[in-house]
Amino acid sequence: MSLVGARWKTWPSGVAAIAAATAVALILRPYLAPVNLAMIYLLAVVAVAARADRITAAITAFASVAAFDLFCVPPYGTFAVTDSEYLLTFVAMLAVALVINRQTDRIRRQRTETADREARAQTLYRLSEALANETRVFEVARAAAALASEALGAQVVIFLRDGASISFDRRTSDHLPVPRSEMTIAEWVFQHGRKAGLGVDDLLKATALYVPLRGTRAAVGVMAVVPQGTPLFDKGEREVLIDLMANHTALAIERTASQNTAERSRIQMETEQMRSSLLSAVSHDLLTPLASITGAASTIRRQGEKIPPATRDELLQSISDEADRLSRLVRNLLDMTRFETGEVELRREAYPLEEIVGLALRRLDALLKDRKITVKLPDSLPLVNGDEVLLGQVFVNLLENAVKYTPPATPIEITARETDSTIEVTVRDHGPGFAPGQQEHLFEKFYRGRAGNATGTGLGLAISKAVIEAHGGTIEAFNHPDTGAVFRFHLPAIRVGQPA
Amino acid sequence: MKPTILVIEDDPQIRRFLRATLIAEDYRLLEATTAEEGLREAAARLPDLILLDLGLPDKDGLDVLRTIREFSKSPIIILSARGQERDKISALDLGADDYVAKPFAIGELMARVRAALRRSTVLPADQSQTFGNIEVDLAKRIVKVAGEEVHLTPNEYRLLQVLLKNAGKVLTQRQLLNEVWGPNHTEQAQYLRVYVAQLRRKLEADPARPRHLLTEPGVGYRLITETPE
Numbered sequence: 001m002s003l004v005g006a007r008w009k010t011w012p013s014g015v016a017a018i019a020a021a022t023a024v025a026l027i028l029r030p031y032l033a034p035v036n037l038a039m040i041y042l043l044a045v046v047a048v049a050a051r052a053d054r055i056t057a058a059i060t061a062f063a064s065v066a067a068f069d070l071f072c073v074p075p076y077g078t079f080a081v082t083d084s085e086y087l088l089t090f091v092a093m094l095a096v097a098l099v100i101n102r103q104t105d106r107i108r109r110q111r112t113e114t115a116d117r118e119a120r121a122q123t124l125y126r127l128s129e130a131l132a133n134e135t136r137v138f139e140v141a142r143a144a145a146a147l148a149s150e151a152l153g154a155q156v157v158i159f160l161r162d163g164a165s166i167s168f169d170r171r172t173s174d175h176l177p178v179p180r181s182e183m184t185i186a187e188w189v190f191q192h193g194r195k196a197g198l199g200v201d202d203l204l205k206a207t208a209l210y211v212p213l214r215g216t217r218a219a220v221g222v223m224a225v226v227p228q229g230t231p232l233f234d235k236g237e238r239e240v241l242i243d244l245m246a247n248h249t250a251l252a253i254e255r256t257a258s259q260n261t262a263e264r265s266r267i268q269m270e271t272e273q274m275r276s277s278l279l280s281a282v283s284h285d286l287l288t289p290l291a292s293i294t295g296a297a298s299t300i301r302r303q304g305e306k307i308p309p310a311t312r313d314e315l316l317q318s319i320s321d322e323a324d325r326l327s328r329l330v331r332n333l334l335d336m337t338r339f340e341t342g343e344v345e346l347r348r349e350a351y352p353l354e355e356i357v358g359l360a361l362r363r364l365d366a367l368l369k370d371r372k373i374t375v376k377l378p379d380s381l382p383l384v385n386g387d388e389v390l391l392g393q394v395f396v397n398l399l400e401n402a403v404k405y406t407p408p409a410t411p412i413e414i415t416a417r418e419t420d421s422t423i424e425v426t427v428r429d430h431g432p433g434f435a436p437g438q439q440e441h442l443f444e445k446f447y448r449g450r451a452g453n454a455t456g457t458g459l460g461l462a463i464s465k466a467v468i469e470a471h472g473g474t475i476e477a478f479n480h481p482d483t484g485a486v487f488r489f490h491l492p493a494i495r496v497g498q499p500a
Numbered sequence: 501m502k503p504t505i506l507v508i509e510d511d512p513q514i515r516r517f518l519r520a521t522l523i524a525e526d527y528r529l530l531e532a533t534t535a536e537e538g539l540r541e542a543a544a545r546l547p548d549l550i551l552l553d554l555g556l557p558d559k560d561g562l563d564v565l566r567t568i569r570e571f572s573k574s575p576i577i578i579l580s581a582r583g584q585e586r587d588k589i590s591a592l593d594l595g596a597d598d599y600v601a602k603p604f605a606i607g608e609l610m611a612r613v614r615a616a617l618r619r620s621t622v623l624p625a626d627q628s629q630t631f632g633n634i635e636v637d638l639a640k641r642i643v644k645v646a647g648e649e650v651h652l653t654p655n656e657y658r659l660l661q662v663l664l665k666n667a668g669k670v671l672t673q674r675q676l677l678n679e680v681w682g683p684n685h686t687e688q689a690q691y692l693r694v695y696v697a698q699l700r701r702k703l704e705a706d707p708a709r710p711r712h713l714l715t716e717p718g719v720g721y722r723l724i725t726e727t728p729e
Binding site for chain 1: 691700708
């Protein structure tokens with residue numbers, strides 16, 4: 001089809017060239033000898049041969065000799081080639097046409113080859129780039145299939161390994177572009193590591209070409225290519241590209257899978273480590289309030305009426321306070337564990353920041369009663385797109401932290417402003433600020449500001465950081481140029497239509 | 501005669517301190533340790549209020565709630581453990597009146613009990629109501645803060661009205677959206693939040709530290725009209 005099309009496109013250029021040459025020759029005929037007029041036709045032949053295909057070039061050579069004979073060799077208007085010298089002219093013209101045509105053809109082919117190679121390199125580069133960003137096997141396969149499909153101008157679907165065989169259900173597209181009956185071909189390809197189907201084995205009458213994805217150790221899947229529309233590359237180039245893509249994809253899938261395994265075992269190890277450090281750190285914190293509770297309760301039971309009412313009240317108060325502390329600790333631990341295990345599910349919705357801050361202030365009512373808390377939130381602030389409960393916890397933790405590390409009755413300020421698509425929140429106290437080197441450890445688990453003064457769990461800031469990062473934000477801590485510590489973090493903003 | 505309260509709770513320690521307080525406050529007390537027993541008591545003795553633990557051994561607490569609601573309109577207060585936010589919302593949507601999360605202080609629970617009993621006996625009259633420095637004239641639809649009339653949009657007023665009718669009670673976002681905007685808008689929680697924020701700016705002295713229009717995190721809102729003791 002394409003060859004015929006090319007011929008139909010180029011032959012008018014031959015006709016046009018000869019017509020032009022004839023016109024020039026007719027003008028110059030009174031002044032030049034026929035041999036020199038032949039040179040004009042030669043120019044036309046060269047021009048056509050350099051652009052057109054070989055057949056057009058040959059026809060042009062022949063036609064120009066005919067035109068030359070007709071118009072430039074007397075008697076004009078007749079084919080009376082008596083002189084054998086014009087036979088020589090014809091042979092020379094034909095030879096020139098063919099030689100030039102062949103040369104330009106070669107140059108042209110080289111040029112397309114280079115372009116093809118460049119396109120192939122580009123495609124592979126984009127493939128490896130796309131695959132490098134993916135951390136899940138399935139995402140790698142999906143990205144590869146999408147790219148291959150674009151580059152090959154075909155529908156490409158990748159089937160992944162499921163145990164020892166291939167599964168049509170673990171595929172990269174929702175829609176299955178090949179009949180289920182071809183499962184056996186895919187399975188054969190997977191088991192034997194050889195291509196099959198369309199273009200390889202036409203007896204199978206398959207709708208797709210099945211290419212094995214071979215990793216360095218084992219086959220990881222099968223890529224099915226279903227042709228569609230005009231291909232971007234010619235047949236040979238396409239085959240090379242398919243092979244290269246299959247190879248790249250297989251290696252990327254294998255690498256991702258092994259990375260995931262490594263990651264899993266690393267997490268497992270860290271979890272073990274965390275568990276033991278958690279146990280040692282927490283057992284002390286759990287046992288201290290329990291000791292107070294047991295002590296106070298047993299004192300009241302034993303001494304009964306002998307204890308003066310005021311002392312009795314104190315003991316009861318301490319039971320209640322210590323129980324609160326215990327409950328806070330357990331809650332923090334549960335939160336942290338849920339974060340560590342990825343069990344926390346963000347329930348993101350649009351909330352006014354005011355509401356989230358208000359929630360924290362109310363929960364800490366007792367703790368903050370002799371503090372001046374200034375909340376400055378612009379009315380125009382967009383809504384926060386986040387989890388109300390978890391973000392409320394962040395403010396609770398930061399405020400508790402501020403109260404813990406600053407002198408009584410010093411003020412605390414909460415301010416916010418809109419920055420591009422985020423809300424920047426700062427919580428500032430008026431205490432002594434951070435000691436040098438402290439900031440680096442602030443957000444670590446079980447880190448406490450000052451020894452001896454630490455009544456907390458050492459988890460509050462770690463949880464805050466985890467919550468903010470889960471929202472795609474960042475948190476940082478620094479000393480205010482004047483006085484006090486500042487925590488600054490960013491939360492995702494969202495604008496909803498203002499209701500009437 | 502003192503109101504009768506049915507406690508459906510399997511944990512003996514919690515039953516013990518509930519018993520101590522409820523008896524000390526002169527309520528008549530019924531106890532059930534399983535869902536089955538609780539349903540039987542609720543049907544046979546028609547208590548004035550039910551305290552229901554969601555984590556019962558023999559049956560899902562939500563199922564118990566649903567069954568009780570088939571025959572009883574008595575206020576039900578849920579006792580829920582932490583991490584049961586969803587159950588809490590479901591319970592409220594299923595007709596529970598309130599909830600307290602464990603661990604809770606007994607004072608808080610008793611305040612909820614009193615509020616729920618009051619709501620169930622006194623029908624809110626269509627008249628003026630005052631809380632804090634806010635005055636709502638339900639007949640004339642006029643709202644005054646510290647004696648000054650404030651203008652509310654129709655939706656803001658509807659919202660305040662619904663909250664006021666259920667004063668002291670938690671209303672889930674779904675319930676509020678349904679009551680104010682109708683059943684087709686129960687998913688548009690962000691509008692509700694914007695309205696609540698607007699209402700707070702108009703009514704509360706410090707909207708970041710509201711004293712009346714309180715948020716119940718992850719659940720909904722509650723309007724407090726009485727000053728805590």
